Amino acid sequence: MFFGRFLGGNSFEQTYRCYPSSFIDKPNLEAGDKVIMPPSALDRLAFLHIQYPMLFELHNDATNRISHCGVLEFVAEEGTIYMPYWMMQNMLLQEGDVVRVKNATLPKGTYVKLQPHTSDFLDISNPKAILETTLRNFSCLTTGDSIMVAYNNKKYYIDIIETKPASAISIIETDCEVDFAPPLDYKEPVKPSVRNIPSKVSTDKGTSVEKEPEPKFTPFTGGGKRLDGKPAKQQAPATTTAKDLQIGSDGKQQSTAAGSSGSGGPIGQKAGKLVFGSSANTSNSKGTQKIAAKEREPEQTKKEEVKFQAFTGKKYSLKA
Incomplete structure (x- = not known):
């Protein structure tokens, strides 16, 4: 069925039934954006x-979708227009749907931004050269459309994100800057967190053994030395632990260090230990404390003599 009307002046507007390129023996029609119109359209356009x-x-x-195209031939049946199938998908057209065709004048494009659907398009050895070869079969580009690029028996779909200087541009005999957006299926790589996990090392027997992490460098771990060459003798202060103390019958604590009697008395205690006896053993404890004090006096005097004091105004010799 033929629907058509001709407008005066420089305008052409016609309504056709659209069908994909598979209905006509034109396999190269899918590689561009050109359509095939009936001969009557050429007669009107000539005037x-x-x-x-x-x-x-x-x-x-029906869906308020708009796109743009060029024309390849005028050999279609009257009332019929053949177009690439990817173009019918952009316009949400089915076989036999009605499409309105109108002549248009588009500015030459200066910029276009493309976004591939899949990341494998970027895996092509030279995607820029493939894209330039494909766009030679196109007459114009429209923002919002998805064009198809065929390469190596595979179809790649690319969205038109942005065009300048208008939403629809002509790319015939023009220098156009092309920019790419990240593919639709692109995901940002996740940075692995660094953890101090022992690594596994395989042995000759086939078993895996966890390898301990290498020790970190710790500075200033050496010992001190005297300038006169003598050994630095320092005794750790005596400390009282829970094992050295025992609760007496009157609620006071008694020493149970090695060398004491089985009854828990203070006799035989080592020097430097604190003794907490009962009231019955007060005299014994006092005597023991005096003996311990006398034993500590020469040791403290010896420590004070051996201890080196810096900056006291005295002269020391570095020789041993």
Whole structure:
């Protein structure tokens, strides 16, 4: 069925039934954005003062979708237009749906931003050269469309994100800057967190043994030395632990260090230990404390003599 009307002046507007390129023996139609129109359209366009190359605006009034295309031949049946299948998908058209065709004048493009659907398009050895070869079969680009690029028996779909200087541009005989956006399936790589986990090392027997992490460097771990060459003798202060103390019958603590009697008395205690006896053994404890004090006196005097004091105004010899 043929729907059509001709407008005066430089305007052309016609309504056709659309079908994909598989209905006609034109396999190269899918590699571009050109359509095949009936001969009557050429007769009408010949009487109009339109610009060449001829470009057209496609309307799907049912879904309010708009796209643009060029024309390849005028050999279709009357009332019929053949277009690439990917273009019908952009306009949400089915076989036999009505599409309105109108002539259009588009500015030459200066910039276009593309976004591949999948990341494998970037895995091609030279995607820029493939894209330039494919776009030679295109007449125009429209923002929001998805074009198809065929390479190595595989189809790649690319979205038109942005075009300048208008939402629809002509790419015939023009220098156009092309920019790429990250693919739709692109995911940011996750940075692994560094953990001090022991690594496994395989042995000759086939078993895996965890390898301990290497020890870290710790500075200033050496010992001190005297300037006169003598050994630095320092005795650790005596400390009283829970094992050295025992609760007496009157609630006081008694020493149970090695060398004491089985009854818990203070006799035989080592020097430097604190003794907490009962009231019955007060005299014995006092005597023991005096003996311990006398034993500590020469040791303390010896320590004070041996201890080196710096900056006292005295002269010391470095020789042993």
